[in-house]
Amino acid sequence: MGKEAAIKETYEHLIKAWNNRDAEKMSSLFTESGESIGFDGSTSKGREEILSHLKPIFRDHPTAPFVNKVKEVKFIGDQTAILRAIAGMIPPGESDIKPEVNTHHTLVLEHKEDGWKIELFQNTPAQFHGRPELVEEMTNELRKLIR
Template sequence: MNDTRLPELSHADESAVRGLYHRMLDGWNTGDGSAFAGPFAGDGEAIGPDGSRYVGRSAIAAEFGRILTEREPAEYVARVRRVRPLAPGAALLDAVAGLVPPDAEDIDPALNALHTVIAVNRGAGWRIALLQQTPARFGARPDLAAELTAELRALVARTPGPVG
């Protein structure tokens, strides 16, 4: 019989993966495209909420740096919902995120998103291999959209920035 159970993810590895995600969002929140891209692997990829794909840490830094300098960015608030192993040296992070527009005190529910991160450790520490940003519209499920908005608003009321 094959054992198909996934390997355990150590507390240190889970913390490292969470840390990558928080550093990425901190880079956005400080308006620094290079800091945003810093946690990515050299060949990492980022897929934006509009479907745009950026391949390579330098391309991610350049594009997000351009975005961040063209306009004052909204600030991310986020909650990591789970981190789980995929295989030895690979993990999946699921998070929910909202954006507080400049000069606002509340998130814009139209900008709520689901973030999926694949992190890899190829022996030199954990890096982001893929960030997928998916708009959290929930189509015919306005109850789910309202629940997510309430969850993210609670983060804004507590403190701006990523949580968990």
């Protein structure tokens, strides 16, 4: 498998772990010093803190699954890469994306002896304040991925 495919696979594992509400799997994808910045701006540093942050979220909230699309993988040397993606969520019991929670995903990944690990995951709201046509454009792009 090539580097870009392996990076995309790491991201897909992250999405699958979120969609399966699997805090252990999700946190295991990070480096020991990895950091996660959530949709609400909360930060978690290190695998253990990421795990302890995610466990109550999955336990206490009916989290919506992501629909996502990788937009770019950019290499910074041989051992580091940035992945950018867009994502939307389909709330439990519904069949369409909720545009108000569309997001940009940005990951910084580092190649370790056991594969590509996430050093930073940032989940940024994509509200495009004052530009509803951009929200609609992103939502329609993601809707094409719903199976």
